[in-house]
Structure formats: structure tokens, C-alpha cells
Amino acid sequence: MSHIKVPAEGQKIVPGQAIPNNPIIPFIEGDGIGADITPVMKDVIDAAVAKAYGGAKKIHWMEVYAGEKATKVYGDNVWLPEETLAALKEYSVSIKGPMTTPVGGGIRSLNVALRQELDLYQCVRPVRYFNGVPSPLKDPSKTDMVIFRENTEDIYAGIEWEAESDNCKKVVDFLQNEMGVKKIRFPETSGIGIKPVSKQGTQRLVRAAIQYAIDNDKPSVTLVHKGNIMKFTEGGFRDWGYELAQTEFGAKPIDGGPWCSFQNPKTGKEIIVKDAIADAFLQQILLRPAEYSVIATLNLNGDYISDALAAQVGGIGIAPGANISDQYAIFEATHGTAPKYAGQDKVNPGSLILSAEMMLRHLGWKEAADLVIESMEKAIGDKQVTYDFARLMDGANEISCSAFGKAMIERM
């Protein structure tokens, strides 16, 4: 039985066709703080669209279910209903709150499952500074990067076997006896994980990152990897990335390589394609953030880098993101369900609001997106902020999650 109520009005977004003025946008509320931030996001976005277009455009929101709410609506153990997946595909562009993934046992990540099911291979997470936001850096405005995180492969795909299970024993046996592996230190008690990283997966992600640098007049693309240690996976990512820069974008080696550069066909400026080893990169983003712009990296590195970079500009309370394929897009914040704050109307709704702002730009609704940014800048500038900023800001007025949404709307 269907539990999705399709709005009486509104039109589907069809890939390759013009965006309708009244799109139906599915949303997943999310677990934990999802119920706090998702309604605030919708109110802010509705207000920005109404203000920008005076009624000529309007989003028709359609709730679809996944995570804990799905188990309540559809019954125990239905975490990701088929009709949710079908709707996310049918309506092309959607937004979601965070969903819980238990540590150790239990269900595998529904967030990852959505990315895999819809082949959303780009996880795009822009990291920029908003004036007035408290930051641990002396000059946080120098942090201005966009992370392109590969979203479907790597150890993150969750291909692994539990220690001491029959299947794990089979894999260990295969590795030791058929592949001659001698390096498993404690074979009887090791869990085993597999890290697939492909040329196709790498190159479609690096292509999107380089294209973004071209379209947005960015000076460099940095491939971040741990290819000195994991030569055929992370090292492959680096080599396939450089290969693509040269074969598809005409990049030429600088001083014999491996760094290379090409002229941006739109601006004539030079774009440098370089690489950094992940551990060194994590200290350089703190010490020399201005040297990095577009970042292309593997799935797990991208996860770590997202939260680390977000911290430099004020934390994961304002860290937006998008999961994008050639057909579909699901927008979502970088943070998770922050369970200790669930239901308290306390957390910062900024990440999900800025994810929706990315969605508006994706639709081409620039005027509404600009209003979202301006009103957030004004609310923060007036020191009307949620607890995460208030605890680090002098003279701030700490307001609730929903009050922050209202503070934005009042300033549009």
C-alpha cells in the first residue's frame, strides 16, 4: 500500500527538460534532529521562493519515508521502502535530513544505500566562510573550497565480513591459500573489508570536479589520496585523475609532472591540477588553506575532509552538500542525526538550509538562492544564532532552531 501523498498541484522535474515553475520535490524528514531542521528548511525556502518570484514559482513538497520514520509508517524493518526509491527517481531532485547508522552491527547506512541505488557518484560539499561565524582559525575567510567526494566506491561501499564468520574464514582462506597473502597479522580474528576503486569511478568524479573548476573560474583541482600506501586504489585514483586531466582537458605537465595545468576555455586563466597525500593535506588545509580550491577525493577521505574543513569555517552546523548523478540529485547536510539534541528545537538548521540553497541553484532559481545566502548572512551578522555559534561568539543572542529560520525570513 502506498503511503506517499502526491501533492494535488505541481509538476515532475524531468531530466533534460525545462524546470517547471511548480516542481514537486520529495523530502525525507530524517532521524534525530531531522524533525527539528527539516520543517525550518522548508519554511525558509518557501519564503525565499515567494519573495524572489512573487508567487510565479513555488515548490510543492512531497514527504517520502526512509529511516526510523519509515519503520513507523510501513512497519518494522522497512527502512528504505521501494516506493521511496521509486519516487526519488521519478521526481529526480529531492532533499533529505540525516539518517542514523548504528555502529558495529545492525543495518548498513541508508544514506550510503541511497547514493548507491541512484548512482549519485558526486558528493559535492562547498566549504566557505560566513562573516561573523566563530572559527578556530586566525583568518577563516581563506578557507574557500569545494569537495568532490567519490560517492559510490572505496571501503565505504560496505563490502566486508565479520571476524570469525564462515564467510570471513572463506575470504581469509582464499587470500592466504590462493593469493599467497602473508600479511594478515591475526587471521583467525580479523574482520575483512574490500576497497574497490575503479578507473571509471575515478574519472567520472574527477571530470565533474575539473568541469566545476572551469565553470566557476577556480584556480586549481587537487587530487587527495593515500596512494603511497594503497598504490592500486588510492594511487590509481591519483594516476587516473592526472590521465583524465591530460587526455580530456589538454593539461600539460608542469616541470616534468605529475602536476599539470591547462587554460580554462571560458576565462583563459590557468587551472592547475595537482595532488596531495591525505595526511599532509589535512595539516595543510589548516596552515595554508588559500592554496586549495576544488578538491577531488575518494569516499572515505572525503568523509573525513568534509567535517575537518567544516570545522575551519564554524562547524558542521553550516556545512551543506549534494549527492549528484547525471540524472538525479539528493541534497543533504554534511552532519548526522546529532541524537542528543533530537526534538529540542536547538540545533543549527543552517546546513540543511544551505543544502536547499544548493538545490535552488541546481534548479536555476538563483534569485531565491541569493536571498537565502543574504538572509543567513544578515541573521549571523546581527548575532542571532543557534547554540553552536552562540557558545563561541561574544555578545550573541542564542536562539532556537526554528527562531533562526524566522530570523532569516524576517531579513529577506
Ligand SMILES: NC(=O)C1=CN([C@@H]2O[C@H](COP(=O)(O)OP(=O)(O)OC[C@H]3O[C@@H](n4cnc5c(N)ncnc54)[C@H](OP(=O)(O)O)[C@@H]3O)[C@@H](O)[C@H]2O)C=CC1
Ligand atoms: N548523511 C547522513 O545522514 C549522516 C548520518 N550520520 C549518522 O548520524 C548519527 C550521529 O552521528 P555523529 O557521529 O554523532 O555525528 P553528527 O554529525 O550527528 O553530530 C556530531 C556533533 O556535531 C554537531 N552537530 C551536528 N549537527 C549539528 C547541527 N545541525 N547544528 C549544530 N551542531 C551540530 C554537534 O556537536 P556538539 O556536540 O559539539 O554540540 C554534534 O554532537 C550516526 O548514526 C551517523 O551514522 C552521520 C553523518 C552523516
Ligand SMILES: O=C(O)CCC(=O)C(=O)O
Ligand atoms: O551514513 C552515515 O551514517 C554516515 C555518512 C557520513 O558521515 C557522510 O556521508 O558524511
Ligand SMILES: [Mg+2]
Ligand atoms: Mg560524514
